[in-house]
Amino acid sequence: RKEVEQDPGPFNVPEGATVAFNCTYSNSASQSFFWYRQDCRKEPKLLMSVYSSGNEDGRFTAQLNRASQYISLLIRDSKLSDSATYLCVVRDNFNKFYFGSGTKLNVKP
C-alpha cells in the first residue's frame, strides 16, 4: 500500500472553474501535511502547508481530516497559470517526506 495516494487526473477545467483534489495517507502518526506544485521538468515548490483547522491562501483552500487521514485542496477561479501537477506530501514521525503520485491539472481558456 502506498504511503500517500492521489487521483492522478488529469483534471481538465475551463478558466474560472473551481476544482478540488483529494489525497489519503496511510500512516496515522504522520506529523505534517503539504501541497506542492510541480511544473513540467521542474522541481516541486511548496504551495501551502495544511493545518488541522484548515487554511486558506487567496484562491487556495486546504483541509485536513486526521480521523479519515484525508487531505484536500480546493482551487477557486482557476487561472491558466494554475496548470501543473499538484503533489500531496506527508511528513512522518521519523521526519521522512512521502509524495503522492500527483494530480495533473489542465486549465483551458
Next chain:
Amino acid sequence: GAVVSQHPSWVICKSGTSVKIECRSLDFQATTMFWYRQFPKQSLMLMATSNEGSKATYEQGVEKDKFLINHASLTLSTLTVTSAHPEDSSFYICSATGTKNTEAFFGQGTRLTVV
C-alpha cells in the same frame, strides 16, 4: 523561503562511468537531506535519507553500493551514481530540511542521461 542549490542541472555521461551530484543548503543548516528519483510521468520516489554525520538510510530496492550518498556537513550532501547504465537515466532531486523547518526545500534537480 530557504534555498537549496543542486549541481549540475543536467549531465550526459557514458555507460560505466560515475556521476556526482551535489546538493547544498545555502541559508540554513540541513540536518536531514533526501534524495529522490523521478522517471517521466511518474511521481517522486524517495531513494534515501541522510542525516549529517551518519550513514544514509536507503529505501527498499535502492542499491546503496550503486548510489553512494555522503552528508559530511550541515550544508552539503552528494549523490554519486556509480557505474551508470542507461536505465539510471532519470531526474534526480534533493531536498533538505533543518531543525527549524517543517517543510522540505528542493534543489532544482539534475537530469541525468546515460548513453
